[in-house]
Amino acid sequence: MLDNTDISILNELTKNSRITMKELGEKVHLTGQAASARVAKLEDSGVIEGYTIKVNQVKMGYFIQAFITIITQSTYHQPYLSFLKTQEPYIIHNNKISGDGCYLLECKFPSNEKLDEFLEDLNEHANYKLSIVINK
Amino acid sequence: MLDNTDISILNELTKNSRITMKELGEKVHLTGQAASARVAKLEDSGVIEGYTIKVNQVKMGYFIQAFITIITQSTYHQPYLSFLKTQEPYIIHNNKISGDGCYLLECKFPSNEKLDEFLEDLNEHANYKLSIVINK
DNA sequence: GGGTTTGACTTGATTAATGAAAGGAGTTGA
DNA sequence: TCAACTCCTTTCATTAATCAAGTCAAACCC
Structure with a gap:
């Protein structure tokens, strides 16, 4: 179901989910369009549940x-x-x-x-x- | 240090970190450029530690x-x-x-x-x- | 083998977002 | 009152995302 390219995409997005599709494509040896299509599939299949940020809770006052x-x-x-x-x-x-x-x-x-x-x-x-x- | 607009920005990015700066701006009543500048500040100050995805672990085979x-x-x-x-x-x-x-x-x-x-x-x-x- | 279908990718044109520079409004403090 | 500063908007050039074809290879079927 998931091949190595998909795993690489998930790893890259885990590290930085705001990467452009073009850059993501370069990292996994695809064009931006192909990378974008892969990501859309991962979203549709539910593997990617969403995009979020990591917030520093201490800086938010939660010590x-x-x-x-x-x-x-x-x-x-x-x-x-x-x-x-x-x-x-x-x-x-x-x-x-x-x-x-x-x-x-x-x-x-x-x-x-x-x-x-x-x-x-x-x-x-x-x-x-x-x-x-x-x-x- | 953080005003209400910053809090709104953090909430929106927590819900969807791949939103465009233009859309984010609309949600918090700023232009895309102003939203982008706010986000850059939140990154520099360390409040935003990074951008990531939520992965469905069950679909990855971790039951x-x-x-x-x-x-x-x-x-x-x-x-x-x-x-x-x-x-x-x-x-x-x-x-x-x-x-x-x-x-x-x-x-x-x-x-x-x-x-x-x-x-x-x-x-x-x-x-x-x-x-x-x-x-x- | 020839033909069709299917899936995954690339190319190219259009549309949209981003980033940089310039400028305006409001605030602060000498 | 003026200068300095912050924060925002506007404009414009650059860059990226998107959509629609088009290519290619593998699988399947007669």
């Missing part, structure tokens, strides 16, 4: 990143999930997982105070275990 | 995503870190964390067999706790 293992008290998760929707700026990903806990929540905070507030509010819907990210 | 909490046996982490470098296609992020364990490893695998192999090899350098991602 703390954390993983929070969630253990919901009741069997109804809805209160917790509804709560999450009210906390959008802090949430990166909410992963439903096997193993310890029901969810592994990846999130970011501007300060320990905000994190503390969040945990206080969270505690009304679920128990948790907190892991702060020191480095990636 | 399993997992979080693995790593507890290294010795105080020397180097053997574990070196091991990771040999397993690159499977690794998404290796987060050094506080709390349970030394690291929280985010990774992807094409099959349970490959995951099993990985865990066997991992076990020579560290203990672990496995969480499979069911949903995001």
